[in-house]
Amino acid sequence: MEDDSGLFPEDELSDNSPLLEDERHELEDPGFDIRSLLQEAEDDADPERSRSVKEQDTGADKMKRKTAEDRMQASHLRRNLSALDEMREQQALFIEKTRGELRACRQRQDLTRRQQEATAAEIAAEGQAGNTAAVGRLQAVSRRLFAELENESDLQLRTEAVLKESELDSARLRLTRSATRTSCCAREELEHAGRPVRFAHHACKTIALPEVTLDETRKSLHTQKEHGLRHQKLLEDARKNHRVAVRFLKASLGRIREQEKKEELECQEHLRRRMDAVVALKGSISASRDTLRKFHAWGRAKAELAEQRAQTEKKAILAQGGDAFRHLVHQRRRQELEAQKWAFEEEQNLRKQEIVSRILKEEAEEEKRKKQRPPTSATRQPTLRDKTWKYISDFCGKTTAPANTDTLDCEAAAGPGASRLLEIVSSEFMQADPAADAEEETLAEPEISGLWNEDHKPHQVPKEDMDRKPVGGTKMDKDILAHTVARLRSRMVQKQVVLGREFQGRPFNSKPELLHFKDFDVGKVYKRKITLVNSTYTINYCRLVGVEEHLQDFIHVDFDPPGPLSAGMSCEVLVTFKPMINKDLEGHVSFLAQTGEFSVPLKCSTKKCSLSLDKELIDFGSYVVGETTSRTITLTNVGGLGTSFKILPASEPCEMDDSQSILKLSSFLTYEDKSVYGKAATSISEQPLESNEFSRVSLQSRRAAETLEQLQEEAEPEEPETLTTTMPPSEEQTEITLGEITQGDIGPFSSVRVPIIFTPMVPGDIQARFKVTFKNHQCPTLHFRVMGMAIDVPVWVSRPSVDLKICMYDRLYQDSVLVHTRSKAALRLRFEVCKELRAHLELLPEMGYIQARSSYSVQLKFLPRHSLPEDAGKYFDKETQVLEAPMTIWVADQNKPVEFTVHAIVTTSDLELNPAEVDFGYCTIYEAIKTEIHLHNRSLLPQEFGFVRLPKFVDIQPNDGFGVILPLETLQFDVIFQPTKAKEYSFELICKSEINRCFKLPCRAVGVLPPLELSHYQIKFAATALYDASVAKLYVVNSRLSMSSLTHSKPRIGSEDASPVGPTSFEFLLPPDSPITISPSVGTVWPGKRCLVQVAFRPVLPNELIRQEALPLLNKEMEPRFFRKDLAAQRKGLQRRSLSLLRVQNRDKLFRVSVPHVLELQKRELKPSSDEYQAARATLARAFQAKLDTFVVPCVVASGDISVRKGSEPLSFSPHNTLYLELWCPSVAPSVVVTSHKGKTIFNFGDVAVGHRSVQKVSIQNVCPEDLALDFSLLNPNGPFVLLNPSSRLRAGETRVLVLSFSPHESILAQETLDIITERGTLTLTLLGTGVASTVTCSIEGDVLDMGYVIARESVSSSFKLQNSSVLPVAFSMHLDSLSRTRAEDQQQLPRFLSSSSQRTEVVGTQNLSGQSVFSVAPVKGVMGPGKTQDFTVTFSPDHESLYFSDRLLVVLFEKKISHQILLKGAAREHMMFVEGGDPLDVPVESLTAIPVFDPRHREEAEELRPILVTLDYMQFDTDTPAPPATRELRVGCIRTSQLSPKKPDHPLMVSALLQLRGDVKETYKVIFVAQVVT
Secondary structure (H helix, E strand, O other): OOOOOOOOOHHHHHHHHHHHHHHHHHHOOHHHOHHHHHHHHHHHHHHHHHHHHHHHHOOHHHHHHHHHHHHHHHHHHHHHHHHHHHHHHHHHHHHHHHHHHHHHHHHHHHHHHHHHHHHHHHHHHHHHHOOHHHHHHHHHHHHHHHHHHHHHHHHHHHHHHHHHHHHHHHHHHHHHHHHHHHHHHHHHHHHHOOOOHHHHHHHHHHHHHHHHHHHHHHHHHHHHHHHHHHHHHHHHHHHHHHHHHHHHHHHHHHHHHHHHHHHHHHHHHHHHHHHHHHHHHHHHHHHHHHHHHHHHHHHHHHHHHHHHHHHHHHHHHHHHOOOHHHHHHHHHHHHHHHHHHHHHHHHHHHHHHHHHHHHHHHHHHHHHHHHHOOOOOOOOOOOHHHHHHHHHHHHHHHHOOOOOHHHHHHHHHHOOHHHHHHHHHHHHHHHHOHHHHHHOOOOOOOOOOOOOOOOOOOOOOOHHHOOOOOOOOOHHHHHHHHHHHHHHHOOOOOOOEEOOEEOOOOOEEEEOOOEEEEOOOOOOOEEEEEEEEEOOOOOEOEEEEEEOHHHOOOEEEEOOOOOOEOOOOEEEEEEEEOOOOOOOEEEEEEEEEOOEEEEEEEEEEOOOOOEEEOOOEEEEEEEEOOOOEEEEEEEEEOOOOOEEEEEEEOOOOOOOOOOOOOOOOOOOOEHHHHHHHHHHHHHHHOOOOOOOOHHHHHHHHHHHHHHHHHHHHHHOOOOOOOOEOOOOHHHHHHHEEEOOOOEEEEOOOEEEEEEEEEOOOOOEEEEEEEEEEEOOOOOOOEEEEEEEEEEOOOEEEOOOEEEEEEEEOOOOEEEEEEEEEOOOOOEEEEEEEOHHHOOOEEEEOOEEEEOOOOEEEEEEEEOOOOOHHHHHHHHEEOOOOEEEEEEEEEEOOOOOOEEEEEEEEEEOOOEEEEOOOEEEEEEEOOOOEEEEEEEEEOOOOOEEEEEEOOOOOEEEEOHHHEEEEOOOOEEEEEEEEOOOOOOEEEEEEEEEEOOOOEEEEEEEEEEEOOOOEEOOOEEEOOOEEOOOOEEEEEEEEOOOOOOOOOOOOOOOEOOOOOOOOOOEEEEEOOOOOOOEEEEOOEEEEOOOOEEEEEEEEOOOOOHHHHHHHHHHHHHHHHHHHHHHHHHHHHHHHHOOOOHHHHHHHHHHHHHHHHHHHHHHHHHOOOOOOOHHHHHHHHHHHHOOOOEEEEEEEEEEEEEOOOOOOOOOOOOOOOHHHOEEEEEEEEEEOOOEEEOOHHHOOEEEEEEEEOOOOEEEEEEEEEOOOOOEEOEEOOOOOOOOEEEOOOOOEEOOOOEEEEEEEEOOOOOOEEEEEEEEEEOOEEEEEEEEEEEEOOOEEEOOHHHEEEEEEEEOOOOEEEEEEEEEOOOOOEEEEEEEHHHOOOHHHHHOOOOHHHOOHHHOOOOOOEOOOOOOOOEEEEOOEEEEOOOOEEEEEEEEOOOOOEEEEEEEEEEEEOOOEEEEEEEEEEEEEOOOEEEEEOEOOOOOOOOOOOOOOOOHHHHHHHHHOOEEEOOOOOOOOOOOOOOOOOOOOEEEEEOOOOOOOOOOOOOOEEEEEEEEEOOOOOEEEEEEEEEOOOO
16 A cells, blocks of 8 residues: 555644644734623723713713724724734635645545455455465555554544634634624724714614624534534544444454464464374385385395296206297296286276377367357358368278278277267367467457458548547647657667666567468468567557568568557457468568567468378287287378378388388397387387377387387397297288288378288287388388287186285285186186195185186185194295295186296294393382393384383383384383382283284382482583583482371382481492592481582593603603714714624614613603693693593492491491482583693792792683683782783684783792683683792891991991892892982981980981991892802991991892891091090080091190080988999090001000089099000
């Protein structure tokens, strides 16, 4: 359905709706309200009335004021009136547009309803036709139409509501406009009226006017209210109808869905039946194949037996002195005769059916033509068909006049056979002649009666109609027509394009496609009609061009141009052919169309001979010697030219035409050649001889005859020893002869019957060949063959060997034996069975009479007993089980009986079950036991079988114990026993065959109810990659709480006593070297409790396999070592031995080297952590083939708690209470492998110093054919291992490099696993590393190095040692705090003496004034090897006197870790002798100002003035007891120096100190210290 929304689009309606709303709002505006306007009108009228009243009371002044107000109101009314006129026009335009849209909406609804009805009709028609696809498509169209109809209905309702509102608004506008116009007119009349009288009169008139206007307004409002109520009622009715329609539509859709479901179920049932049929067909095919194989084997065995029997008969005949060769030939002839007779009968039946079907078809067509043929007048002229029929009748009458009297008698006895044949030939001829068929016997009828009559004349256009318009009639149409005709005359081709498609091809189709004038006579006139059909897309024109030049003298075409022809219209062309010469003509009738030129092919053919035989082989079959029979062969001429013929034996020369090539076939045929010839002749004779193919068939027959001659010439030299029957010409003529008609004339469209007579004289096969030659040289020679068989016994059996196939004992088999006779008299027959088989075989009836030349059926019953092998004796072969029973038919008055043989293979129907008895043993109720049994078929026939009446606890698979067993086949079945309770079982399995024989198999078992049970008895792990793990969980349950048998069954073994209630222990016994881990494997479950058990499956490669793979790698590594040793030995030996001796030694050496090499490899143990082991494991894992392993883990159960048992006292586990857990473990190759590090998954970072990082790169590759999403397990966030570049996806075949780092924070042996998790498995990487702490020991105790006292401007050195106690080399560096970068910043702070002593944390003391460092150390940097010791030298070089020289030496390892902090101290004096002690008089930090330096000669004077404050605190607590004296110590020191003293050596060293005592009494003392230097 095309979209009609363009007529009334919803967008346009939606666009117009705001306009409507706006207009409505304008009307509802207070300034334009109807009531306000009416009120204004009343106000305009009321002032007139009030003014008229006040005029009487007031004066002329008020009149003037009122007049001005009236003018203003009048102007206001005029403006309102113009606005109302404009609004009315807009409202009228909108109402008209809405009405148009409403009409378009209704039209679309009508169109949609019609399309719905048409769609419903199509759905019903397609549903009846069963076209499900079309029904679905049409239902979708129906749903779309219903949705469109609903949309249109909603649109119509909305449009109608808008229209009603618009009409109401329009009515209000009209009322308002009328009231306003009335007021305006009244005011104008008042202004133009006279003063007193007219004013008063008009005032009264004006007073009555508002009352009338109010009445009209009320009426209009009442009418609008009624319209609104009616519209509301219509809306409610529409909604009710819509609901009813929706309800009916839902019901209809429900029925349609039910029908669809029903059809779907039927379709599924149909598919199921087809699938069952296919399965049954497959089974039948397999059974048929087996049967065919069996029959082929039996046929070969039968052929061998027949050959042996033939040899035996041959030897017997030769022993009796007879001709064995002749006997075998006659026997073979008899067999071939039977086969040929059967084939001949089948062929005759087929030919009879074909002839009858053709006769019935022609009669039906004739009746149909008679019904369709219009009644013709009695005075019409004879047609061409009548003339042809008369000619054929006359010719046939002349040719059949001198016929043989016997032939005439036969034809007369057969009825009007010749006339019927002529009628059939005439019918076939008229069907084959298109010209005559189109002229007389056409089945088509004209559209207008009388249009095709003979008196039809070409239509002549009258002159008055020449100027009529052909199509349209306008001047433009005439111009177009004239232009088109001009283009056609100029043969201009115009492309025809319709809807974007350009027409290409033949513009007009002709019927018939070929105009054929067949078998014409010179001088006669032939007419044919051609129908041209316009096959283009649109109107086209056609004009006759003409025929070729060589046909213009014979062909005349009558064609009236029909004008414009629409597509599919047709026009007629009359073609007249008047031959002047007897010659074949070919050409075309050309036409010109608007889209191009086209032509109709034309062919004129002269009369020709088309001769053929109805059969190539005449087989008389078997006849008794002395009888005479005849057959006829028909020579047919379907051409229009007659000729003379002659029938001769193939061996005689042709006298009619010496120039014609004669096909000569020898009359000496082997039996093999007869079969070849019979096949070729049958293939030729079975070809359908249609009326227009006789000439081609004749050509094929000639070619086939030549092919037969070649086959004969090729076959004869191959087997020259084959027996042939040579028949002289005289014997041929006496046994197979021709009738009276051997030569004559055959007319056009006629046939001649030639009789062939067969009179057998001698028993055997008789053959003869004949040829048919013609006087016309263009007619090829035709050949046919005649064969027959002469026998000397009138009674014979159609089946000399009755094969009953394979039979079973004690089964009845029946068959019928058909006996035939050639005798002309009735014969008595007696049927005899050999006495050995009379208890098993029977022929019914035993005696009967067979009528003359008929057949007699005898019933054969065969019921083999088991005593058949003993009773049959020599007729039964016990090894092959083949029975050959001779049967005899005695014919009255005939000494030689008719014998036939009954063949059968007798077999047993026994089925054998193995073993004879099945013992399942002990089985728990939670598991099933499977055992195998074998079913053997001892019969030679397939048998259907089935195990029936099985107990509920027994199952037999496959196919539930049903199926078909082939001959001598053994089938294996699984008997599954699953007990339901604890008891002893004893039952039988019954196997029943298709003949209702039962075979029993006794079975026994013991059911066990164990005290424990498992939550799952079978676990199927997911496909697990190598070295990955899958974990499953199960529970061991002890559900018993009491010994009561009412709550649950008691655990017991068969019929034994029940197990006690209490704790029960279990133990899983894992198979050795299995990849299964069960935890816990041993445990105890208390009553009513359960125990969780985890089963882990981790597939690994066997160690032996990995070692075998790693052995070549070790061999490659060790070979160079041994060969180097061998080469060194050779070099030493070269100096001592000769070259020949060296060669012998080399061979011995190679053997000697290989032997210890292999022995060393065998002695060497390959560790799993070695590189070779890891590389071999990676190689095997990559090439691993997926496999599925199944493990059955027994779980033994015992009563008691295993934890309270002593170690040496085991629990008593019962083997019958054992539970079994079945594990399905599929192993696959890993999807992600490591390609670096030789495939190793263990990565050892080695020893890494604490605080340092070691990085390793690992390459992984995706070896599976699909992309994988990667996920990594979480490493310890506080651990030393880190994955630096995790990836989220790995494409197929892609290699990705992972970067792993190891950063130990402490001295630890770290190990973690990193799992690379994918959908197809997990790759586990083991990360190892050792964090080694850098242990360095220092020789300084207390980490304080005191350099002592040094004379200023001298230096002293001290050394210490650092020892590396770790296994790693340690890089060290020495740093002084005084030389640090932060030293300058620290100096900007406050002086240390300004802060309290508790805040003085600085260790850097007094420094040299020269800026050089006071302390220095060497070496500054270096590396200490593992276990090595490094010596360091510290030099103290002060440049002035101070007691507070200090610094801190930092030992930094690896530029990061501070190993030791050594405090360096020292003091400097100006002299070798010094005194110190007392209370400090200075600060430990020197002043920022420079200390004045004295000359050496004034230095002593300055130093003597340096005081020493000694404070003595004396406290006495008890006056009775004398207090100890107060004491203080002063230290005097001497500094060793390398400088020479400026004084004399004998002069002692002296130092003085000023001692001041301050107390109540102040005293001052000068203390002098003298020292003697001793060297």
